[in-house]
Amino acid sequence: MKAEKSRRRLRLATALVLGAGLVVAGCAQDAPSDEPEPDSGAEDGATDGEETSGEDVELRMYWWGSDLRHRITEEAIQAYEAENPGVTVQAEYADWSAYWDRLATMTAGGDMPDIIQMDLQFLSEYAARGSLADLENLPIDFSEWDEGTVDNGRTPDGLFAAVAGINAQVALLNPAVFEEAGVDLPDDTTWTWDDYLEIGRQISDSGVGYGTSPIISDHGAEAWLNQRGLSLFTDDGGLGFEAADLAEYYAYIEELTESGAAPDPATQADDISAPLDQSLFGTGQSAMSFWWSNQLAAVEDASGTDIEIALRPSSNAGDSPSGTYYKASMFFSIAETSPHQEEAAAFLDFMLNSEEAAPIVLAERGIAPNLTVREAMLDDLTEANVRVSEYIDDIADVVDSPPPIPPEGGSVAQELIQRIGLEVVFGQSTPEQAAESAYAELSDSVVGG
Template sequence: MSIRARKSFSGLSVKVAAAAAAIAITMTGCGGSPQAASDGTVTLRFSWWGSDVRHKMTQKLIDAFQAENPNIKIKGEYGDWSGYWDKLATQVASQDAPDIIQMDAAYLGEYAGRGALLELKDVDQSKFDQAVADAGKVDGKQYAITAGVNAQVVLANPALVSASGVALPDDKTWTWDEYSKTAADITSKSKDGVYGSGAVTGDAPMNLWFRQHGKKLFSPDGTFGFDENDLKGWYEYQAKLRDSKAVPPASVMTEDVTASVDQQGLATNRFALAWYWSNQLSALSKASGQALEIHRPPSTDGSAADAQQYYKSSQFWSASSRTKHPAEVQKFINFLSNSVEAGEIALADRGIPGNSEVRAAVTPKLTPEDAATAKFIDEISSELGDAVPVPPAGSSSVMEVLGRYGMEVHFNRLSPEEAAKKAYPEAKSQLRS
């Protein structure tokens, strides 16, 4: 999945609620996976979402695994993102879940917390960074394996930056204040309709801001890791971006957030800087016709080592707790996660490989953009903060509330203090125990 930072969890609340209701249905009885055939052949169902390109690539992964394991057959069940979660919720509720499930962080806590996922004790993660391995844990148990690694980045359009005559600060030392000033300078020195930065909103920028201030978006126990005053500080930064014209008017940002990625401001050469996940560099470069540059997000003190950067799993591999073939399921997930052959087939489609040896093996085969992303992922490995906890149930609704009040600040309909005072309790009420 490639979802822009500020859209990471927006629009998912209805689906999460539907999933929660469906999963809550009694979870007893037999699973829907077929038994082994009389000749010992096992058939596993495997569900994923994605484009036609991903479907064809994933079938190649299946074919490669089956060539090595002729007694295990993999039956693919795939579709697009929009209908994937409704279908999965229905399958889980009717005790007919696929054996292997492509999982997203927004749903991992929901499904794991209600007993729908298998604990993956036998998948090797010895070549994964600890934070990447821990990203798939819920309550200390491994319910998911990272399929690809992302990091939050600032992408720059070099043509727009150059045309403005503004020099970008060193991304290892720039601060949030320098970011806003640089973006404001680019806006003022560019032609009408070009802005220094796109919106700096969404869960990832907000989480980095909180982490750099000694707080966090969500705590491991599923509660808020920030208070109303922290939120006020975040909204004050939004007001600063607004007043300096570092970002577009609120009406432009509202339109941009609902546009497809290839129609957003960075892709259409209207934003000089924008916040995205690292694995979106290739698609955005292609859409913009520019060789976009990848930069670190800013920090509060001008030190990348203190920026509390983190790896995000672009997707996960999970399995149904009702599978009749847990050993075979984990063997397949182990192949997807740790095989160089699998890595050379998948390349960076689901993000940069989490296994460091696979990542090194496939990097020479990547496109220039994906190779730049892989290099960036490796470069920031010494700058990482603690792993980000799996989002709790209701997190998508929380982000909708916090984002909505942030836009009220951008429209100048509420002050940062008023927005925080209204948003904090409303967002907190969205968390479900």
């Protein structure tokens, strides 16, 4: 057993190297397009990184996530404060839909929190505006991290984010709903998009719940394109698909809705913006949905039932390309305007590198990037997180290389693909019209489009 665990961890370390380059010159995917310019100066004449030696320090930490994430992060904060009596960390959090608007407002007003949870989709926009501190100059120890993992938070101008964990986009299945509907769980190594639709239709027809939650997203479209050898963006900042390619994805969304596999249009619109614990899948009202692997524990916590983790359906009946890849689940960054950058970095070092924090934070934000910490937390992982860790390892042979990073202006992709996808669901546009509109808007938004 120990030898097998060692082999799994070796394969995972190798996979992390393959997953490097997720952020090289990355750009946000769904930051608000009207995000105001941040104030580059600190208030009251304080200089960036200014220390307050000998004085008590209060840090502000801001993150998004589920109730489970709130609980474990606050527990980690309490553990750090107990070891560092002169430091207080003020917790601030929001759900995904509110998080970025609030962060933009705080940044524009010169009130950016000292420590922020950062996403790949936003990293380059905030880094390019000078809002984030370069972590290379701060006391965070990356010596036990895989070098490629560290570089996931790097842009051409510096290291502006520390990886909180790695994950992959997956299909989550609720066995209780499947059983009640009298439908067998699929073989995720061979199932196709046609299988997904038929299974969803059967479950919806049974009357026990919806077959599938809505799957309209940039990640859903990206997987659809990747499985066909295409991508949302190219390495040189253009688009990696034609309108006709996206029309096929929208036509599938339309078929899911018309067949009854997916909910009615109004319910889909509500679910897309719902917090995890209020979503159709999180409340046990749908049998299948797409999530990030690190969200398994939170989904099980919300639904109160065991959930199966699976590969998403394929256009290639299990062959390559799979459309699945390793992604930095999220990052932590430090505000350039923070007067306590050293203290903020010390706290992040505790969160990411200490064996004291490991049994608290576990794998809720993704699989730990620090190999020693990952080893230390194995015995403390919940059953759900053990399954996530093993899943990330097990799919090493089928994951693709990460798709090209969105160029500047690509931040509109998620909002745009969902908004125009809902037009198809509501019957306001044909798939072809919707794809032409999405292609034109995305081309106008990206640099080099």
